[in-house]
Amino acid sequence: MFFRILSIIFPIFAIIGAGWLYARLRHRNGGGIDMAFANQLNMEVFVPALVFAALVSKDFALGSYRDLALAALLLMFGSGIVAWWLARLLGEQPKTFVPPMMFVNSGNMGLPLMVLAFGDGALPAAVVLFFVENLLHYTLGTWLLDHHARLWNLWRVPVIFAALLALAVKFVEVPLWPPLLVAIKLVGDVAIPLLLFSLGVRLALSQWSDVRLGLIGMVLRPATGMLFAALLARLLALDERDAAMLMVFGALPPAVLNYVFAERYHQEPAKVASLVMIGNLGALLFIPLALAMTLQ
Incomplete structure (x- = not known):
């Protein structure tokens, strides 16, 4: 089991490490890096x-992913409620602490992790989790930071537009020319390694501005996520693979996009950067734990 988990997580953290090392070497040699x-x-x-x-x-x-999508939504809402209560208890601003505890790294880390752990057949389910998380992040996440934000043009976000277009193609059963689909898949294959590499670069450039809050978030984010994943898998009677994927989804660290949003809306970006950076480092512990709990 140890070597199986190692074979899953090694490619992910190796590429993240390559991005981190590249950024550090460029910085040490006086060269700038702009991703x-x-x-x-x-x-x-x-x-x-x-x-x-x-x-x-x-x-x-x-239709086969309806319960999984619902479970992901409930998991994020549950994590957010717990984080809001704890933020009030710690005297922290909920707007700073809640989004990183709700919105996880379902793209940079989640997509490659689930494909490596559960096979290529798990990619559609992983994409559903990624889409649900992104949709909620761009809607509720934006509203949490700015109650006056305009959400009517959400369809212009390329990832959401691509998902809506794909669902429309499936609904009307438009046949796609196979060579065109192959070309689109080849373009999409660039995404996962670049997501991981850019995550490494981002972590190398982040600052340790609030270690205390970052350490609390590092434990709270996967702990609440995995707890809600276990409860929801039973409540919604998810099949074995979906339950395992939900558990891994619950263990994911905060999304880098949380930092981007915090900068955009001037919501204590230094603290959010620490939550993201330390949380992603904590994934070295919690991701193997989630895999050990789910892999047979």
Whole structure:
């Protein structure tokens, strides 16, 4: 079991480590590093292509993932409620603490992790979890930080547009030319390694500004996530694979997008950066734990 878990997590953390090492070496040699264009290209082209290809595949049937999507939503809401209560107890601003405890790294880490752990057939379910998390992050997450934010143009977010387009294609049963679908899949294949590499770069550039809050979040995020995953899997009678994927989803660390949103809305970005960085380092402990609990 140890070597099986190691074989799953090693490629993920090796690529993250490569990004971290590259950024540190560039910084040490006096060179700057700007991942802005690469990240923009990934979120506007490669990840949408990955989402579209997964959702239009023959293996994807929307109705079969309804309970998994509902479980993911309830898990995030439950984690958010616990985090709101603890933030009040600690004297921290809920707007700072709650989003990183709710919205997880379902893209950078979740997608490759679930494919490596559960096989290529798990990609559609992993994409559903990624889409549900992103949709809630861009809606509720934005509203939490700015109650006056306009959400009517959410469809313009490339990842969400790609998912809606794929669902429309599946609904009207539009046949796609196989070579076109192959091309879209090839473009989407760029997304996962670039997501991991850019995460490593981001972690290398982050600051340890509030270790106390970061350590609390490092434990709270996966602990509440895995607890709600276990309860919801039983309550909704999820099948074995979906229950295992939900457990891994619950163990994921805070999404890097939390830091991006905190910067945009001036919501204590230094504290959020620490929550994200320390939480992702804590994944070295909690991800293997979640895999040990789910793999047979």
